[in-house]
Amino acid sequence: MATRNIQRAMCQQEPKTIFTDQDKAMGNAIEKVFPNTRHRLCLWHIEKNFVSHFGSLKTNEDFKNMFKNCLMGCQNESGFEELWAKMMELYGHEKKEWFEQVYDQRHKWCTALNRDMFSAGILSSQRSEVTNKAISFNAKATTNLFEFYHIFEQTVKRWRSNETSDNFRNRTERPKAVKSKSKLLKHAADVYTLALYNDFETEYEWAMASFLRAFATENSQLKLFEVSPEEDFTNSHTVAYDEATTELVCSCQCFTETGMLCFHIIRVMHMFSIFQIPQQYILKRWTRLAKSAVWENVQDKDQSQNARCGHHGDMQ
Numbered sequence: 427m428a429t430r431n432i433q434r435a436m437c438q439q440e441p442k443t444i445f446t447d448q449d450k451a452m453g454n455a456i457e458k459v460f461p462n463t464r465h466r467l468c469l470w471h472i473e474k475n476f477v478s479h480f481g482s483l484k485t486n487e488d489f490k491n492m493f494k495n496c497l498m499g500c501q502n503e504s505g506f507e508e509l510w511a512k513m514m515e516l517y518g519h520e521k522k523e524w525f526e527q528v529y530d531q532r533h534k535w536c537t538a539l540n541r542d543m544f545s546a547g548i549l550s551s552q553r554s555e556v557t558n559k560a561i562s563f564n565a566k567a568t569t570n571l572f573e574f575y576h577i578f579e580q581t582v583k584r585w586r587s588n589e590t591s592d593n594f595r596n597r598t599e600r601p602k603a604v605k606s607k608s609k610l611l612k613h614a615a616d617v618y619t620l621a622l623y624n625d626f627e628t629e630y631e632w633a634m635a636s637f638l639r640a641f642a643t644e645n646s647q648l649k650l651f652e653v654s655p656e657e658d659f660t661n662s663h664t665v666a667y668d669e670a671t672t673e674l675v676c677s678c679q680c681f682t683e684t685g686m687l688c689f690h691i692i693r694v695m696h697m698f699s700i701f702q703i704p705q706q707y708i709l710k711r712w713t714r715l716a717k718s719a720v721w722e723n724v725q726d727k728d729q730s731q732n733a734r735c736g737h738h739g740d741m742q
Contacts, residue, residue, distance in 0.1 A: 433459060443545040447471040464543045467535040469497055479524050489517050498549060500538035501661065501678065541679035547686075596620055596714045601627070609701035610692070617703065622712045625686060632689035633696060651697075653690040665694045672704045685709040 432441070443464045446452045448471065456465045473494070483489045492513045500506040510529065518525050533539050537549065596619045606612060614626045637657050641650040647670045654662035663678045674695070680688035687695075687707055710716050 443540075443543055443548075445545075445548065448475065464540065464545075465534060466540060466545070467531065469535065469537075469549045472497065472535055476528070479521060481520060483517060483520060486517070489513070492516075497535060498537045500536070501663075502538055506532075506536055506538045541683045543683070544685065545683055547684040593717050596717075610695065610703070613702045617708055617713055619712060619714050619716075622686070629687065629689040630692055633692035636689060636693050638693055638697065649694075651694050653693045655689075663688075663690045665690050667694050667698065669698075672700070674704070674707070681707060685712055 432444075440460045440463050443466055444456055444460065445466050445468050446456070447468055453465060456463060476493075477484060480489075492509065496506060496510055496513065500509060510532075514525060599620060601615050601620060601623045608630070611627060611630060614630075615623055618626060632655060636653050636655050637659065638651055638653050639659070641652065641664075643650050647668060649667045649669065651665045651667070652659060652662045653665055653676075654660065656662075663676055665677075666675045667673070674687075674691045676688050676690045678688050678690060680686065681691070687703065
């Protein structure tokens with residue numbers, strides 16, 4: 427029922443990614459109703475629920491850190507497989523059957539295996555838990571439906587007021603980058619919401635502090651670079667830049683996963699004096715006027731519908 431309601435709310439469009447807890451019925455329903463949607467397990471629930479299976483390993487900090495890195499600390503699939511194998515060698519004998527069950531579901535919880543699908547950088551469904559908490563209250567035997575409705579109505583009003591305030595700030599305020607000498611930061615300030623600009627600025631700072639080296643290629647238009655935050659190029663990623671199309675692709679897949687450029691790409695952009703974010707890398711959902719465009723579209727549809735109704739009325 428829940429999946430069908432989501433389908434109706436999204437005008438029959440399938441979401442790219444859905445986060446849930448480990449409820450098997452929900453997983454089966456998603457697979458049936460949304461066959462093309464990536465179903466992922468909420469890491470907050472996993473960390474909370476898996477502790478009960480750790481047994482004597484609960485007090486082993488080395489194991490818990492290794493397990494958490496398997497969840498969200500690996501950069502790619504090979505790194506995850508290597509770390510998981512090492513963890514099994516050290517600790518897998520104690521809960522072998524349980525670890526095997528967890529490993530079979532790795533594509534639903536390991537972040538390193540899900541960078542190829544957009545998820546806006548979300549790792550859990552905890553936001554829904556916060557939402558549930560926001561509208562809850564201590565019900566008593568005398569609490570009636572009218573009281574609940576009143577509390578819910580006030581909560582919705584507060585949410586809408588906060589959203590209106592945020593939209594106004596994004597339309598009228600500019601971050602400190604307007605005074606910066608960086609043309610790229612100025613462009614980001616003109617394009618992104620205040621919150622997203624802060625994320626971009628952080629990536630920009632990492633880019634300016636990172637190290638870069640070029641690879642030789644047979645194609646004169648295709649440039650390959652290795653970018654790393656460390657001088658010895660540990661934890662590095664490869665960036666491919668096509669000068670003809672201004673296409674930039676990074677092995678970390680940050681843009682595919684979050685819709686934001688990573689510092690690896692920004693470092694290469696800086697090298698080639700690219701002072702504006704290429705249009706194909708600006709997702710409308712992260713821009714300052716995205717919500718305004720939505721309302722304008724709704725208003726246009728309403729006006730068009732009213733015009734048609736008025737026309738029919740004149741004919742009558």
